[in-house]
Amino acid sequence: MFTQQKEELENFYSIILSLCLIPNTELFEKINGLAPIVKQIGDCMGPRTLEEATHKGILTAISL
Structure with missing residues (x-):
């Protein structure tokens, strides 16, 4: 997923x-x-990446 390398899978159902x-x-x-x-x-x-969620969490904590 992160390396963009393709991998062929065998014997899977779903x-x-x-x-x-x-x-x-x-x-x-x-x-x-x-x-x-x-x-x-x-x-x-709304859907966020880990980085976006962490950034918003830090900003919210600082605002308190």
């Missing part, structure tokens, strides 16, 4: 592709209002 393109707000909705400040970051707002 391929599962997970893209996670839908924000997961379930936890935010459960805890919203339980503390004075509850903020949405990362995949709660």
